[in-house]
Amino acid sequence: MERKEFLRTLVQQGVEAGLIAYVDGVPAGWVTVAPRQDYIHLSTSRILAPVDDEPVWCMPCFFVRTKYRHLGLMGQLINAAMEYARYHGAKIIEAYPNDPTEEANPLSIYTGVASTFSSAGFEEVIRRKPNRPVMRKYL
Secondary structure, three states, X not given: OOHHHHHHHHHHOOOOOOEEEEEOOEEEEEEEEEEHHHOXXXXXXXXXXXXXXXXXXXXXXXXEOHHHOXXXXXXXXXXXXXXXXXXXXXXXXXXXXXXXXXXXXXXXHOOOEHHHHHHOOOXXXXXXXXXXXXXXXXX
């Protein structure tokens, strides 16, 4: 099943698959946020393997349309995702951003940028690959 069709099916089933940022009524960005166990691919990744047994929520994926980049939407999406997770009972939220050493290709930062998470109060808890920290914030 294609990703687009998969997401459509989730939404039709009532699953809240993410949060959408609007600019002047136009969808400009998106973040996915849910309990870690909802993301099966995270449990099979060496780099993104669980740090411990704590129940965490995570935000593994972002998208900001080209026209709306460099306006601070990623930071706003992070804040909205934290509020959403807190509202649903999360005590810890985790992210797996890219920590680029030079200008990053937009395709490489779909997981977010480490400096934006640091600005939002996240702290690095482990780094299993030079440019991929696991970052957390206690809510």
